[in-house]
Amino acid sequence: MASKPHLIRPLATGEASACERIMRSLPEWFGIEEAIIAYARAAEKMETYIAEAAGNPIGFVTMNQRSPVAAEIHAMAVRREYHGRGVGRGLVEHVEKLLIGRSIEYLQVKTLGPSRLDDNYERTRGFYRRLGFQPLEENNLWGEVNPCLIMVKHLRCSGAHASTSA
Numbered sequence: 585m586a587s588k589p590h591l592i593r594p595l596a597t598g599e600a601s602a603c604e605r606i607m608r609s610l611p612e613w614f615g616i617e618e619a620i621i622a623y624a625r626a627a628e629k630m631e632t633y634i635a636e637a638a639g640n641p642i643g644f645v646t647m648n649q650r651s652p653v654a655a656e657i658h659a660m661a662v663r664r665e666y667h668g669r670g671v672g673r674g675l676v677e678h679v680e681k682l683l684i685g686r687s688i689e690y691l692q693v694k695t696l697g698p699s700r701l702d703d704n705y706e707r708t709r710g711f712y713r714r715l716g717f718q719p720l721e722e723n724n725l726w727g728e729v730n731p732c733l734i735m736v737k738h739l740r741c742s743g744a745h746a747s748t749s750a
């Protein structure tokens with residue numbers, strides 16, 4: 585099926601509830617109430633972009649800078665009915681372009697690690713691998729029950745590199 589056109593724009597003030605609704609529509613991935621609330625709050629505080637179709641928010645990505653050269657995708661989600669239509673790629677590529685413009689070299693994301701079997705998160709990891717993220721390490725940042733996989737992408741290797749001149 586051809587991808588539907590979608591617009592990517594910054595989250596408006598007071599619009600974090602849109603991110604919350606998207607997360608609540610995906611209980612297989614967002615099943616912990618406190619995590620949903622924390623991600624919605626973070627969406628307000630951090631830099632967040634919304635993907636919109638026909639005037640409705642259908643996806644979001646929240647990012648934050650972790651060091652002078654590294655940033656993180658703090659949270660992202662796309663409404664189920666839009667999965668597989670390029671919305672997630674569009675959001676990540678939007679963020680990458682902005683970060684490259686700021687001379688940020690590395691983009692990381694933390695997700696559920698493969699040592700806990702979960703078909704849904706296997707798809708999430710497949711998405712990030714497809715976009716060029718590599719597994720860096722699995723650790724117990726979220727406790728032993730929820731192994732945390734850190735994936736990382738070297739943005740200068742992405743093909744959309746920044747100018748080498750200052």
Ligand SMILES: CC(C)(COP(=O)(O)OP(=O)(O)OC[C@H]1O[C@@H](n2cnc3c(N)ncnc32)[C@H](O)[C@@H]1OP(=O)(O)O)[C@@H](O)C(=O)NCCC(=O)NCCS
Pocket residue numbers: 610613659660661662663666667668669670671672673674693694695696706707708709710711712714715
């Ligand atoms: C993960 C998620 C954000 C991806 O968004 P999406 O809009 O469905 O992804 P896209 O359609 O943009 O896919 C981008 C690419 O990844 C590929 N891809 C997606 N899932 C894949 C998988 N399981 N294995 C391999 N490649 C995969 C697509 O084929 C596509 O490739 P292409 O652009 O080269 O054709 C979305 O599915 C989602 O919201 N999942 C639930 C929440 C979640 O996992 N959030 C992240 C938590 S860390």
